[in-house]
Amino acid sequence: MSGEQQAGTPVELVYRLTVEDFREALGARSKASAAGRRNSRLLMAAFALAAVATALSLANEGTVDPPLVAMLVILPLVLLGVPRLQARQFHRLAADKGEFRATVESSGLTVRNEHSSSTHTWPAAPRYVETPNLFVLLSGDRNASCLTILPKRGLAGPAEAGRLRVTLDHGGAGSGAGVQPAVQ
Template identity: 45%
Template sequence: MEHVEPTVGVRVELEYQLTRQDMRQALRARAKVSAAERRLRIITAVVAVLMAANAVLRLADGRGPDFQLALGVYAVVALGVLRPLLMVRQFLKLATRHGGCRTLADDRGVTVTNAGGSNALNWTAASRYAETRDTFVLLSADKNASCLTVLPKRGAREAGGVDTLRALLDRHISRI
């Protein structure tokens, strides 16, 4: 007896090379749902506010600026600014090391293929998604959204592909 693949109702194909902007949007979307990212933002903000308040109080008391305190404030601010840029750079480097991607999304899930191989995700592995201006970002359900798949809208090969992909995602997984 011959093996027959199950019929797939809706199917969307994408071809793309990930860009820095794609990764920036994806990591921002991930940060909104990641508990670890929320904690880090809160801790960084609290430390920066406390350090700045300490500096203001020192100046108000006439003790003058504290070099170590000022250095600490600059370090916390630099961490807040540079960390996202470095993360984008590292994720992009990992995601593009095997070149461009071809992706197929259908009722079974999403399969991403590049020169390094193929990765198939069923809808339970990527159980939620975020839509940004230029991408769909598929995220795992764990509290830190440790797995993400970026699908740039510009990669849709057919007219109406973006709307079809959005409808497919809405049918199988939840939007955040």
């Protein structure tokens, strides 16, 4: 089947979202969005400055001020802990919705669960990031404020990942609104 034919065939996914799905999706969004990259760089720079200030303080005075020690402890906790906490919070919101069923086709995406159904055309999610376990569809704004998580385990088989990728790459064919891989 050619790429164009595959893009015209709907791809179905059935899944339940996990905390790990949200953690991976938020990490991918952070790398793909300008705001996420900026926040990561700022936190890393603050940690590096605190480490340098601590080393200079030890070299000059032989002691370290408590605020520097606090920064050296708190900043890594923020870098590592906040994404996990966010993932747990998002999972709590999604857990009561039960099983998700997504249909991805050339006209867009429909996601259904026990409580709701939503349909999005490709202009609502013009970018995506593929991770080892997910396809993460992102909104077109600078900060990728909206995302849709499509776990690969929800596909009927391994070959379906290729079909989904082709459908995403050719999404909105004819409308000029195809989904594009997000720059990482």
